[in-house]
Amino acid sequence: MATVMEMPKLSDTMKEGAVARWLKKEGEKVTTGIPVVEIETDKATMEFESPASGTLIKIIVGDKQTCELNAPIAVIGKAEENWQEAVDKYWAKKKGGSTAAKAPAAAVTAAAPAAATPASAQAATAVTSTMDRLRVSPLAKRVAADKGVDLRTVQGSGPNGRIVVRDVENLSGGSAASVSLPSFASAPAYEMEKLPLSMMRKTIARRLVESTSTAPHFYLTVSLDMGPLLAWRKATIAKVSEAEKFSVNDLIVFLVSRALRKHPNINSSWQGEYIAQYNSVHMGVAVALPAGLVTPVVRHADKLSLVQIAQKNRELIKLARDGKLQPDDYSGGTFTISNLGMSGIEEFTAIINPPQAAILAVGTTIPTPVVTEDGEIAVEQRMKVTLSCDHRVIDGAQGAEFLKTLKTFVEDPMACLFMG
Amino acid sequence: MAIISLREALRQAMTEEMERDPTVFLMGEEVGEYNGAYKVSKGMLAQFGPMRVVDSPISEAGFCGLGVGAAMVGMRPIIEMMTWNFAIQAFDQIINHAAKMYYMSGGQFPIPMVIRGPHGAAHMLSAQHSQCVDHMLVNVPGMIVISTVIPADAKGLMKSAIRNNNPVCFLESEMTYGKEGEVPEGEYLIPIGVGDIKRKGDHVTLVAWNKMVYLALEVAQELAQEGIEVEIIDPRTLQPLDENMIFESVRKTHRLVVLEEGWGISTIGNYIVDRTVTECFDDLDAPPARVHNHFVPMPYNENLEHEVLPTKERTIEAIKKVLYR
Numbered sequence: 001m002a003t004v005m006e007m008p009k010l011s012d013t014m015k016e017g018a019v020a021r022w023l024k025k026e027g028e029k030v031t032t033g034i035p036v037v038e039i040e041t042d043k044a045t046m047e048f049e050s051p052a053s054g055t056l057i058k059i060i061v062g063d064k065q066t067c068e069l070n071a072p073i074a075v076i077g078k079a080e081e082n083w084q085e086a087v088d089k090y091w092a093k094k095k096g097g098s099t100a101a102k103a104p105a106a107a108v109t110a111a112a113p114a115a116a117t118p119a120s121a122q123a124a125t126a127v128t129s130t131m132d133r134l135r136v137s138p139l140a141k142r143v144a145a146d147k148g149v150d151l152r153t154v155q156g157s158g159p160n161g162r163i164v165v166r167d168v169e170n171l172s173g174g175s176a177a178s179v180s181l182p183s184f185a186s187a188p189a190y191e192m193e194k195l196p197l198s199m200m201r202k203t204i205a206r207r208l209v210e211s212t213s214t215a216p217h218f219y220l221t222v223s224l225d226m227g228p229l230l231a232w233r234k235a236t237i238a239k240v241s242e243a244e245k246f247s248v249n250d251l252i253v254f255l256v257s258r259a260l261r262k263h264p265n266i267n268s269s270w271q272g273e274y275i276a277q278y279n280s281v282h283m284g285v286a287v288a289l290p291a292g293l294v295t296p297v298v299r300h301a302d303k304l305s306l307v308q309i310a311q312k313n314r315e316l317i318k319l320a321r322d323g324k325l326q327p328d329d330y331s332g333g334t335f336t337i338s339n340l341g342m343s344g345i346e347e348f349t350a351i352i353n354p355p356q357a358a359i360l361a362v363g364t365t366i367p368t369p370v371v372t373e374d375g376e377i378a379v380e381q382r383m384k385v386t387l388s389c390d391h392r393v394i395d396g397a398q399g400a401e402f403l404k405t406l407k408t409f410v411e412d413p414m415a416c417l418f419m420g
Numbered sequence: 421m422a423i424i425s426l427r428e429a430l431r432q433a434m435t436e437e438m439e440r441d442p443t444v445f446l447m448g449e450e451v452g453e454y455n456g457a458y459k460v461s462k463g464m465l466a467q468f469g470p471m472r473v474v475d476s477p478i479s480e481a482g483f484c485g486l487g488v489g490a491a492m493v494g495m496r497p498i499i500e501m502m503t504w505n506f507a508i509q510a511f512d513q514i515i516n517h518a519a520k521m522y523y524m525s526g527g528q529f530p531i532p533m534v535i536r537g538p539h540g541a542a543h544m545l546s547a548q549h550s551q552c553v554d555h556m557l558v559n560v561p562g563m564i565v566i567s568t569v570i571p572a573d574a575k576g577l578m579k580s581a582i583r584n585n586n587p588v589c590f591l592e593s594e595m596t597y598g599k600e601g602e603v604p605e606g607e608y609l610i611p612i613g614v615g616d617i618k619r620k621g622d623h624v625t626l627v628a629w630n631k632m633v634y635l636a637l638e639v640a641q642e643l644a645q646e647g648i649e650v651e652i653i654d655p656r657t658l659q660p661l662d663e664n665m666i667f668e669s670v671r672k673t674h675r676l677v678v679l680e681e682g683w684g685i686s687t688i689g690n691y692i693v694d695r696t697v698t699e700c701f702d703d704l705d706a707p708p709a710r711v712h713n714h715f716v717p718m719p720y721n722e723n724l725e726h727e728v729l730p731t732k733e734r735t736i737e738a739i740k741k742v743l744y745r
Contacts, residue, residue: 139674139705158706158744165674165705166744 002077002086003052006070007061010041010048011327013207015152018066018199019073020045024056030076037073042203043294044325052076058083066199135162144168200292211354215270215390219349222403224410226365226381232413246310249285249339252362254309255409257281257301258416260335263402267334269355270392276355284333284353285313287320294320295353297333337362347384357393361386383410421604427460427597429571430536433578434461434498436606438468441496444582447474447483448500448537457502458538458597484510484535488517491531496582501537504591505549510535511556518587519562530585534578539567539591539630540681541729547717550725552682554630557589558659558691564612565659567591567630571601573656576610584612593631615662617669621649624739625669627692628679629654632730636679639735650739658688663695670700675742676708679735684712709738 007017020038030036035047036056050056054076061073072090075083134151136144140163144151149168156163197205229251237245246254260267260281268277281302284295296316298309319325338350341364350361368382385406389399409416424432438444445468450457452465452475465473476483480501487497501507507514514535521529541550557565564586566577574592581588618633619640628636633654640650651669655662670676676696678689693708711730719725 137705138702142702164744 002057002075002081002083003054004072004086004090005036005051005074005076007067007073008039008048009069010039010046011043012331013043013203014041014069014199015203015206016066016068016199017041019061019063021063022059022074023047026056026059027079028056030054030056040199041327042199043327043330045323046326050076055079057081060087135160137162137164140165140168198291200289200294204292207354208351211352215352215354216392217349217352217388218391218396218399219386219388220396220399220403221347221384221386222407223368224383224385224407225370226383226410229410229413230365230381243311244307246306247313248341248365249337249362250306250310250313252339252410253283253285253298253301253313253337254304254306255413255416256335256337256360256406257283257298257304257309259402259406259409261302262405262419263398265398266358266387266389266394266402268357268393269334270357270390271355275357275393278334280334282332282334284330284336284356285316286336286338286350287317289320289323294325294330295333295336296320296325296329297331299332335359341365341383347386349386350388352388352390357390358399359388361388421602423600424571424603425598425600426569426571426574426592427458427462429575429601429603430460430578430592431462431464432603433575434582435464435467437579437582438464438472441582443494444496444498445472445474445490446498446500447476447487449476449478449483449502451475451500456500458594460597461500480506480509481513484513485517487533487535488513488521488531491518491533491587492521492529496532496534498534498536498582501535503542503549503594504537504539504553505551507535507537508553514557514563514587514589515560519560522586523562531587532582532585534581534588534590536578536581536590537592538594538597540593541718541725542594544720544722544725545718546720550718552680552713554591554658555682555687558661558688562587563659564588564657565591566612566657568654568656569593569596569599569631570618570633570654571599572603572608573610573616573654575603576608577612577656579607580609580612583609588612591630596631596634599634610656613657613660613662615653615655615657615665617665618652618654619650621651621673623649623673624651624675624677624743625653625666625673626650626677626679626735626739627653627655627666627689629656629658630681632679632681635730635732635735639679639732639739642732643736643739648739648743648745661688661692661695663692663699666692666696667699670696671703674703674705675739676704677711677735677738677742678708679711679730679738681730682713683715684710685715687712706742706744709742711735711738 018040020040022037024030024036030050032053033049036050037048038045039048055078056074057077057079058075061067067073072087075086135156136151143165151163154163154167157167158164233251264277267281268275280300283298283301285298286293286295298312301309316329319329333356335356336353336359338359339362340348341362344364347363348361350359352359363384365381365383367379369377370380372378387399387403434446446461446464451461452470452473455462461473484499487499490497518531518533521531539554540552554565554567557563564584566581566588568574568577569592578590581590619637626636636652640652643650651673653666653669678692680687680689689710689712693710696708711734714728716728718728
């Protein structure tokens with residue numbers, strides 16, 4: 001009996017999967033537990049093992065092609081076996097359990113931009129989080145197929161969240177008819193290149209639109225005197241071993257984590273029915289990659305030493321740059337730091353990483369003239385940080401209290417000893 | 421065009437056919453001297469005499485069997501049942517003889533017979549005299565089943581039924597014998613097996629026949645004030661059923677409600693839903709809905725009787741359900 005290999009769900013946020021590359025060709029022998037394919041998720045490219053031993057008799061989803069989760073991507077069995085029969089049996093077994101297109105050819109789509117509209121992208125999370133499968137009227141399904149609407153992005157208004165035809169019509173018909181866009185038809189045809197969307201790019205687009213359209217953001221900026229901290233770091237790293245060295249970013253992760261421990265209302269997330277307030281700080285650190293952005297998570301950052309944080313950061317950044325992060329490495333963050341200081345950005349605002357309640361945008365440190373308590377003008381090493389808050393969870397004064405604690409810790413690291 | 425009642429339309433059809441063809445005759449309880457229990461055959465004894473308008477004994481199985489025998493020797497009998505409730509007495513003759521004879525005689529004996537009478541509930545006739553048997557009749561091969569109360573349809577289809585060489589069960593309604601409508605005079609034939617759109621609409625398909633058509637029209641008028649346009653399909657013939665008319669309508673409206681009298685289990689409504697879901701699956705935006713009698717013996721009490729039969733309120737509710745309103 002041939003075994004059907006499915007597109008695996010390798011991360012919580014993964015909505016579809018792409019085959020990056022097959023490591024074996026059709027007709028080659030494969031063995032249980034030995035990688036046969038590289039799967040590109042929204043965050044990383046991962047090797048995936050063969051579920052059975054035998055011959056790779058059919059590759060259904062080829063290199064650089066995408067398909068729905070759990071759709072068949074290959075069939076493994078004896079060389080003479082009929083792969084189509086195995087796939088038919090697979091779908092027959094699944095019947096009623098999936099609204100995915102039944103024909104493998106239909107389930108496979110070349111890597112192409114998703115048809116999701118901004119408003120419906122947020123609906124998608126609502127739909128998938130409350131339901132094990134999509135409920136769609138037959139007519140709505142047909143109309144959606146005709147219009148190229150991705151049903152996973154549609155909020156159903158019928159009983160049990162059933163997607164009915166008006167939901168699909170409102171989506172595509174409404175946006176086409178009622179919104180008058182400037183006509184591009186008459187614009188000069190510039191030369192351009194169409195860049196295909198990577199899984200990571202699609203995920204960034206979906207999640208950040210979800211964030212800006214659902215979380216009411218407000219921003220608090222504070223200027224920190226970095227002079228004493230930088231001097232202390234310089235003196236300290238001169239004395240320690242290579243393995244114990246730490247960067248300014250590591251210091252910021254350390255101090256922000258300690259400050260968050262004192263302000264659990266910032267270390268929270270909006271969950272629709274309630275606010276989740278976390279006992280521990282799991283710090284997401286945004287890492288820029290050529291293909292996009294990923295935020296590996298330093299777990300229990302508030303309980304780690306500075307050296308442990310530095311080591312963990314180095315390890316995660318390397319994995320991220322190599323595209324080797326595992327789902328565990330980037331999921332479950334409770335707060336995020338985005339640092340563009342090394343790029344010379346003075347200050348900026350960041351978009352909250354949902355469902356977290358806040359993100360801290362860190363700018364560069366520059367010598368700045370300030371008026372001291374004595375009324376003198378002095379030059380200090382100043383760094384500006386901006387906290388973006390989800391007002392559903394955090395009020396202005398609470399955000400300000402947190403930044404006040406952070407300012408104390410940064411400007412007087414010794415305070416951490418008895419306050420943090 | 422003359423405006424006449426259903427009973428006049430039926431009488432016109434029978435009279436015209438009896439004038440046209442000497443083998444046609446009418447037989448039943450009190451069709452002659454009493455001019456018919458509901459005056460459908462009023463004046464026919466005087467016109468055609470006792471050889472062609474025959475008062476039978478009170479024995480449905482007996483005179484229905486007589487009809488089958490007469491048909492076998494070349495006559496074209498019209499058998500009037502005082503109601504289809506009483507015709508249950510004659511089901512052996514109808515199902516085992518009329519419907520089977522042509523087949524079992526290897527085509528030697530066609531049965532050109534019409535069995536007609538009021539069907540379903542009238543008014544406060546209680547449990548034994550308020551029933552529907554249309555769903556039983558359509559499930560027997562070898563018979564045609566027509567069910568209509570619209571005067572013009574009744575005339576056109578009765579004339580076609582009398583001329584047809586198969587046994588035809590013709591279902592009327594006691595409550596509508598006095599209801600009037602425009603009826604073409606003289607030769608007016610409606611083909612068997614062709615439905616009629618009683619009202620055009622784009623939003624929902626409502627299939628109804630017999631006296632439920634009047635309820636459907638009332639419902640459609642009320643819903644039109646809310647902007648809901650109901651398309652009413654009256655199949656008129658239940659066997660064979662004009663499925664394509666229903667499918668075409670559903671392909672336009674994407675929604676189906678069947679309104680029928682009688683209990684709701686194993687009915688023509690079930691069959692219509694089954695066929696529509698099979699043939700129009702990808703056109704449906706909602707599961708089809710049905711309105712029918714509550715599953716109890718018909719109460720004698722007037723208020724309860726009203727509640728057991730399909731009501732305007734329940735029909736509107738079903739329509740709004742398939743519209744997700």
